[in-house]
Amino acid sequence: MADKKKLSLIAFSGEFDKLTAVFTLATGAAAVGYEVNIFFTFWGLDAIKQKRGRAFVGGNWLTKMFGFMMGGLHNTPTSRFNFWGIGPRIFRKLMRKNNVATLEELVEAATALGVNLYACEMAMHVLGLKQSDFIHEVKDTLGVASFLELSEGGRTMFI
């Protein structure tokens, strides 16, 4: 039996547009039968937090401040034309107007399609995050070795 097609994404960036790329690729690939793994690290971890708005999520006062400043999925900035947070609102409006799935819809679709979500253990330590801070669809926390094993034999992208 041929191996199932596999796509593994490293979601490093926490920007609205880059996360949209991550979840567009993930949902598209999952929908056409790929096994999809997303490994969230550093800024990318913002996408899988349970609290999607601005919240003091973290271990100590410093990481809680980081958590607050990162802002959660609803407050992700765009990598260009952010204009102090106005950019993402305009993009969301344009996406809705043109019937293109918004970031939140793509995240929902990814979980519905069974995309495998993993969090980076090291970045979680740095940012003071626990697995319970993430949405329950996050399957596990991983290190590099486990991610390499998971992604073996498929395609891997870093976004």
Added chain:
Amino acid sequence: MATHTLDITKEHCPMTFVKTKLKLAQIADGDILEVLLTEGEPLSNVPRSATEQGYKVLSVTHVEGNIHKVTIQK
């Protein structure tokens, strides 16, 4: 054996096949899904991906303008 319909004529990549896949997951084995879609990417990809994933594409018919109907059996 029930027949279901799904209109993805106003959807764009990747939601065209995402919605089709999720709908196919919901319906029972043997049920029919009629998907209304537009020419271009959806028309070329939905029947191909459905076939690749083991579903049976019974027909692809032109409805009107750039709208087509793909009939898939689960």
